[in-house]
Amino acid sequence: MRNTGIPWAFIYGNHDTESYATTDKSELNELYKSLSYKTSRTLLYPYIQPNITGRNNQFIELRNSDNTLNQALFLIDSNAYTDDGFNKYDYIHDDQVxxxxxxxxxxxxEENKTISSLIFFHMPLQEYETAYNLYEKDSNEVKYYFGSNDEKMIDKICDSEYPSKLFNVAVQLKSTKGMFCGHDHYNNMSLEYKGIRLTYGMSIDYLAMPGIARDTKQRGATLITVHKDSTIDIEQIPYKQ
Structure with missing residues (x-):
């Protein structure tokens, strides 16, 4: 990514510093600081981070050519595991919200209006599961856009058992039009629930589980096109062999 010349950013997942990792959270954080925009001119990684739960919590202002604010892009760490043990997924904490x-x-x-924003995190909120269950019941409370949820773990939506208040706060603020996550390797569905698009990004994973290297339906990219009036289009770019 550093060689493309295009600014980029990322959010941490739950596998980055598991038992087989060669670096811990602090070491990995320092590594990416050393590769941040000050030195790479491409990686948008905050050298100074807010004093809240998680790492790499940041927001990026996306502005039009006339300097008006188009979008605020929030990257929020959904953390990894709680102290209760492996596979007890953590969540986006109150101080982050x-x-x-x-x-x-x-x-x-500052802008004298309700700004438009998007949020990116790794593990899905519980509302992803709520929206999917409503979709399965053919409810008119959700709107289907594209994709399918074909996760092969025990649950179709592997979210935390601890509720985050992020979604409800976002609904109240009426700013965020879309949320984007990963985590569930075979899921790439996009649904709208309570006015917010809940989208799984397509996967580039070849290693997570046996057989996934041969599967291609879930593989590709998710393209978000931002227009000058702050509206967005979201589309899948499937992998082509």
């Missing part, structure tokens, strides 16, 4: 809310309200005041 408060940080998101404070910055939305600050930008609203």
């Amino acid at each position: 408060d940080w998101y809310k404070e910055n939305i309200e600050k930008l609203n005041k």
Whole structure:
């Protein structure tokens, strides 16, 4: 990615510092700081990070050519596991949600309007599961756009058992139009629920589980096109052999 010349950013997942990893959370954080925009001119990694749960929590202002704010892109760490043990997934904590809310309200005041924003995180919120269950029941509370959820683990949606208040706060603020996650390797569905697009990104994974290297239906990229009026289009770019 550093060789493309295109600015890029990422969010941490739950596998980055598991038992087989060669670096711990602190070491990995310092590594990416050393490769951040100051030295690479492409990686958007915050050298100074907010004093909240997680790493690499940041927001990026996407502005039009006339310097008007088009989107605020929030990258929020969904963390990894709780102290209860492996596969007890963590969640986006209250202090992270408060940080998101404070910055939305600050930008609203600066721009004198309700700004448009998108949120990116790794593990799905519980509302992804709620929306999918409604979709399975053919409910008119959700709108289907594309994709399928074909996860082969025990659950179709592998979310945390601990509820995050992020979705409800986002609904109240009326700023965020889309949320994007990964985590469930075979899921790539996009549904709208309570006015927010809940989208799984397509996968580039070849290693997570036996046989996935031979599977291609879930593989590809997700393209978000942002228009000058802050509207967005989301489409899948499937992998082609």
